Amino acid sequence: MQNRITTRKNLLNSNGELTEKGYATALLLDYNRKDIKANFLRIKEWDYYLVMNEDYAVALTIADNSYMGLLSISLLDFKSAWFKTTSVIKPFTLGKLGLPASSKSGDIVYKDKRVTMAFLHEGNKRRLTCSMKKFSAGKDFSCDFILFDEPKDSIVIATPFPDNKKAFYYNQKINCIRSAGTASLGEQTFHFNEGSFATLDWGRGVWTYKNTWYWGSASGLLKGKTVGFNIGYGFGDTSAASENMLFYEEKAHKLDQVEFHIPMGGDKHHYLQPWRFTSNDRRFEMAFTPILDRADYTSVGIIASDQHQVFGKFNGTVVLDDGTILELKDFLGFAERVYNRW
Numbered sequence: 001m002q003n004r005i006t007t008r009k010n011l012l013n014s015n016g017e018l019t020e021k022g023y024a025t026a027l028l029l030d031y032n033r034k035d036i037k038a039n040f041l042r043i044k045e046w047d048y049y050l051v052m053n054e055d056y057a058v059a060l061t062i063a064d065n066s067y068m069g070l071l072s073i074s075l076l077d078f079k080s081a082w083f084k085t086t087s088v089i090k091p092f093t094l095g096k097l098g099l100p101a102s103s104k105s106g107d108i109v110y111k112d113k114r115v116t117m118a119f120l121h122e123g124n125k126r127r128l129t130c131s132m133k134k135f136s137a138g139k140d141f142s143c144d145f146i147l148f149d150e151p152k153d154s155i156v157i158a159t160p161f162p163d164n165k166k167a168f169y170y171n172q173k174i175n176c177i178r179s180a181g182t183a184s185l186g187e188q189t190f191h192f193n194e195g196s197f198a199t200l201d202w203g204r205g206v207w208t209y210k211n212t213w214y215w216g217s218a219s220g221l222l223k224g225k226t227v228g229f230n231i232g233y234g235f236g237d238t239s240a241a242s243e244n245m246l247f248y249e250e251k252a253h254k255l256d257q258v259e260f261h262i263p264m265g266g267d268k269h270h271y272l273q274p275w276r277f278t279s280n281d282r283r284f285e286m287a288f289t290p291i292l293d294r295a296d297y298t299s300v301g302i303i304a305s306d307q308h309q310v311f312g313k314f315n316g317t318v319v320l321d322d323g324t325i326l327e328l329k330d331f332l333g334f335a336e337r338v339y340n341r342w
Helices: none
Strands: 022-024 043-052 056-064 068-077 082-091 108-111 115-122 125-136 139-148 155-161 164-185 188-192 197-206 210-222 225-233 245-248 251-254 258-261 275-279 284-300 303-319 325-341
Touching: 043 139, 056 115, 056 139, 056 188, 068 115, 068 125, 068 284, 082 125, 082 284, 125 164, 164 210, 164 225, 197 210, 197 225, 210 258, 225 258, 225 325, 275 303, 284 325
Parallel strands: none
Antiparallel strands: 022 155, 043 056, 043 197, 056 068, 068 082, 108 115, 115 125, 125 139, 139 164, 155 164, 164 188, 164 197, 210 225, 210 325, 225 245, 245 251, 258 275, 275 284, 284 303, 303 325
16 A cells, blocks of 8 residues: 655644655655654754766765764765765754755755865755865865756655654655766865766654664666666555655656565675565566675664665666556666664
8 A cells, every 4th residue: 555645734743643654756744843742862864965977976964863963975986896984973963953844945054173064955956065174094075066957756755663653754865866066085086977866865753763774776867868766665664655666757656665685695694796676566676786885884882873885786677657668777876774773
C-alpha cells in the first residue's frame, strides 16, 4: 500500500504525532520544530547536498542533531578512486544553527575560524559556498556552486517509528538538479560544468537511538533526457509508503519495495564487491559496480556511526508508470548502508 499525501496540512498534531503517513512529490506537510513533543535531544535536522559529475563529487552537510552540530565536507575523485571527508563538530547546538522549516525558502549561513558554509536561495536558483582551512594534508578547500533547473517533482516521505509515537522522519530528496561551479584543494581546481547534477537530502525529525538505513541515488542523462532515482529503506516504519521513486524528464514515477543485496562473507559486508538491487514489482533491477567506498566510522561513548557510502556504476532497467522500459548503462550514482547509535 502506497498512501499518497495530496493536501496541505501541519506535519504534526497537538500530541506531536504525524497527521498523515505516506509520500508526496512536494513538501505538502508543514514542519514546525515547536510542534515536537518528544525529548528535545532526539531532534535531528540536516541539509545534505551532493554535486557530482563523471569525474568528481563534492558533498556538503550542515546538521543540527541537538546535542551536536555537524559541518562536513567531502571531496571525491572517481578517476583515482580517492576521497577525503573532514568534519567539524559543535557540541549542544540545540537548534541554534537555525535550519529552515522548509527546503524551498530560508538560508543557512555558518562561520567560525576554520569553516564557512552557506546554503542560499537566489531567486529560482540555489547557491552553495564553503571554505575550510586545513581540509586535507594541510591544504585549504573551497567551493562555489550554482544549482538551477530544479525539477518540479521530488520524493517526500512522512514516516513514523513503530516504538515511539512521537518519533518521525520527514524527508525530501530532490534529484536531477542541474549544477555548475568549481571546487579547489590547494592549487588544484575541480570543474563542474555541463553534465553535472546535484541532489538534496533535506531531513527533519525525531529519531530513535539505534537504526540502520539503506539509501541509493543517481541523476544523469539518458539520450539527452534527465533521468534519476531514489531508493532506500530503514528510515522507520515505511508500511504506509516507501521512498522509492524514478524521475524521468522531471516527472516522478512511484516504485514499491526495492531490496539492496550487498555481498557478504560471514557477518561482514564486502562493500567494494558488485552489488545487486531487485524490486518486488520488477520495475528496478540493477547491478552495481563500486568505484570507491566513502567510509566513515566514529565511536564516542554511547554514540557511534558506521557509514559506507559507495559510489559506482549502475547497469540494468527501470520501468516507468506507463510501462516504458529504460536501460541504464554505466550510470554513475551511489548506494549506502549506515548504522547509527545516536
